[in-house]
Amino acid sequence: MKKRMAALILALLLALALTGCGNRGTEKDGESADIGTQSTDDASTLPDTAQDRPVTDAPMMVMVDNTLYQSEGEVSTVEGRCGNMDGEITSQTACGTDAPTENDQSNFGTGYGYQFGNGTVEVLIDNQWIVFRPITDSDV
DSSP: OHHHHHHHHHHHHHHHHHHHHTTTTSOBTTBOOOTTOOOOTTGGGSOTTGGGOOOOSSOOEEEETTEEEEEEEEEOOOOSOOSOOSEEOOEEOSSTTSOOOSTTEESSOSOOEEEEOSSSEEEEETTEEEEEEEOOGGGO
């Protein structure tokens, strides 16, 4: 009788422990339990790639017209810019630390318009024109 009672108590404790873990990943009170997802509310007002930007110490780079450009974080001071973009970043490297290898590719996201400057490419990121300068052999 004591063995049967001990087995029953053990089974009950095991069932309670498993039940406590069974609710992970389910929705609670209408909220999604998915971690790392972005709300689609007002998605039209958000940059479409902000969540794709990797957090790294690597410099931001783009490839345009078979030339690799790099940013040092300089914000352009050009005023009176035309409203037409010269192109758009359409693909992203698999890793944020990799250098782009294809035209219109970056290592920080997609959907960013760019314009050519005086020997530079200026990319519109979060309402700021960021200056990208060509990488030369001496930079490597």
